[in-house]
Amino acid sequence: MIAIIDYGMGNLRSVLNAFRSIGEAAVLAPTPDVLARADGIVLPGVGAFPEAMVRLRDGGFVDALEQEVRRDGKPFLGLCLGMQLMATESLEHGRHAGLGWIEGTVVPMSTAGGVRVPHMGWNDLEVVRRDGILSGVSATPSFYFVHSFVYQPTNAAVVSGYATHGERFAAVIESGNLQGTQFHPEKSQRDGIALLRRYAERVHAAC
Amino acid sequence: MLKVRLIPVLLLMNGRLVRSAGFDTHQIIGDPLHEVKRFNEWNVDELIYIDISRDGGGFEGRPDHKVGGFADVLETLEAVSETCFMPLTWGGRIRSISDMRERFSRGADKITLNTAAVDDPALITEGARIFGSQAIVVSVDVKTVDGRDQVVTRNGTHATGLSPVEWARQAADRGAGELLLQRVERDGAARGYDLDLIHAISSTVSIPVIALSGVGRFEDYAKGVAAGASAVAAANIWHFKELADRQGKSALARAGVNVRL
Numbered sequence: 001m002i003a004i005i006d007y008g009m010g011n012l013r014s015v016l017n018a019f020r021s022i023g024e025a026a027v028l029a030p031t032p033d034v035l036a037r038a039d040g041i042v043l044p045g046v047g048a049f050p051e052a053m054v055r056l057r058d059g060g061f062v063d064a065l066e067q068e069v070r071r072d073g074k075p076f077l078g079l080c081l082g083m084q085l086m087a088t089e090s091l092e093h094g095r096h097a098g099l100g101w102i103e104g105t106v107v108p109m110s111t112a113g114g115v116r117v118p119h120m121g122w123n124d125l126e127v128v129r130r131d132g133i134l135s136g137v138s139a140t141p142s143f144y145f146v147h148s149f150v151y152q153p154t155n156a157a158v159v160s161g162y163a164t165h166g167e168r169f170a171a172v173i174e175s176g177n178l179q180g181t182q183f184h185p186e187k188s189q190r191d192g193i194a195l196l197r198r199y200a201e202r203v204h205a206a207c
Numbered sequence: 208m209l210k211v212r213l214i215p216v217l218l219l220m221n222g223r224l225v226r227s228a229g230f231d232t233h234q235i236i237g238d239p240l241h242e243v244k245r246f247n248e249w250n251v252d253e254l255i256y257i258d259i260s261r262d263g264g265g266f267e268g269r270p271d272h273k274v275g276g277f278a279d280v281l282e283t284l285e286a287v288s289e290t291c292f293m294p295l296t297w298g299g300r301i302r303s304i305s306d307m308r309e310r311f312s313r314g315a316d317k318i319t320l321n322t323a324a325v326d327d328p329a330l331i332t333e334g335a336r337i338f339g340s341q342a343i344v345v346s347v348d349v350k351t352v353d354g355r356d357q358v359v360t361r362n363g364t365h366a367t368g369l370s371p372v373e374w375a376r377q378a379a380d381r382g383a384g385e386l387l388l389q390r391v392e393r394d395g396a397a398r399g400y401d402l403d404l405i406h407a408i409s410s411t412v413s414i415p416v417i418a419l420s421g422v423g424r425f426e427d428y429a430k431g432v433a434a435g436a437s438a439v440a441a442a443n444i445w446h447f448k449e450l451a452d453r454q455g456k457s458a459l460a461r462a463g464v465n466v467r468l
Contacts, residue, residue: 014314116437118341144294188293189250
């Protein structure tokens with residue numbers, strides 16, 4: 001079973017619908033105890049970084065995630081803000097610590113050259129690693145993005161895919177059991193569903 | 208590179224899908240879910256769904272009808288979101304933060320405000336603060352009244368006296384993430400977009416402008432893009448022409464516009 005953390009940040013319904021459309025048993029997890037019973041954990045999220053960390057901490061999710069994802073190694077997928085939350089820290093509305101799982105900083109997107117921010121809409125993904133979560137996507141995939149901040153990991157080896165909007169930035173991150181996408185696979189039609197399917201297969205393989 | 212979005216708009220009126228002309232003539236064209244399934248199979252970029260039901264019009268999507276089968280508009284939204292794996296913007300009769308929250312919890316990714324945004328502009332800011340700017344689309348409806356262009360509300364029936372450019376700037380400053388720009392006289396008229404209006408608004412604000420109203424030929428889309436639109440939308444052409452997504456995308460690509468093919 002895949003648990004989708006319900007911490008009041010964004011449209012969780014569409015993530016749930018997307019997993020169910022491919023026959024996966026997915027549930028919303030409004031409380032951390034659900035994570036212990038889950039085989040895979042998805043952290044979605046739209047909104048501001050500091051608010052999200054406060055909600056995760058106050059809801060008891062940070063401790064539960066440390067146990068289930070970091071110690072027990074359950075496959076984790078962070079979507080959009082959910083990916084950024086794996087960073088060491090974010091510069092959104094000040095300086096705030098993240099989960100600190102993959103070293104790096106979340107910084108505002110550059111508007112140099114008249115680039116419109118938020119970066120909203122469909123953009124190409126430049127795939128640099130196809131052996132993981134991107135193994136099922138099409139040859140020239142595009143995905144739906146909505147964000148104003150980007151994750152800059154210290155170690156470029158964790159990046160499986162880049163996108164370019166003014167600057168080139170990390171759009172897919174993979175490190176061990178941790179995976180994240182800056183875009184919204186649940187809103188990215190066929191390529192998005194292919195990615196979620198690959199994640200689900202990984203969850204089945206792990207349990 | 209970021210692509211120009213091509214967006215179908217569906218209009219729901221008292222439980223049924225309708226086509227519209229001039230914001231005041233409506234013709235029932237079918238089932239609220241059928242088109243969504245078709246668009247999803249076509250792999251379209253995004254969907255805008257607007258409930259233009261009039262107060263007191265009832266809800267006709269009862270199971271004993273051939274169409275619909277939903278008790279109310281929120282049930283329709285829920286069913287739409289279960290079939291739609293693309294960004295979904297929902298509009299119509301949203302008056303408060305709790306109306307917004309209800310729609311997000313039923314599966315909308317963005318909501319669009321028209322009347323409520325003009326009546327209470329603070330609602331834009333409050334919505335953006337709670338749900339993020341990316342989730343708040345302000346629909347700017349423009350009509351010539353008393354010899355000048357004005358922003359209109361209440362399904363195009365109420366002239367506000369606001370200048371479209373001024374209102375667009377204010378909506379963006381207050382936190383709207385996108386503008387959905389409509390020219391009432393061109394609704395259903397198939398004469399092409401109001402390109403001057405698109406240019407005036409998109410050069411005023413830095414947020415994306417979605418052009419709507421007037422598309423009659425697939426070639427009209429690229430003109431809207433050239434005028435400054437970040438996304439091009441239409442309603443009727445999606446119902447009355449074959450392969451509307453493929454053909455629309457091809458016409459855009461032929462004109463040199465970067466689209467998702």
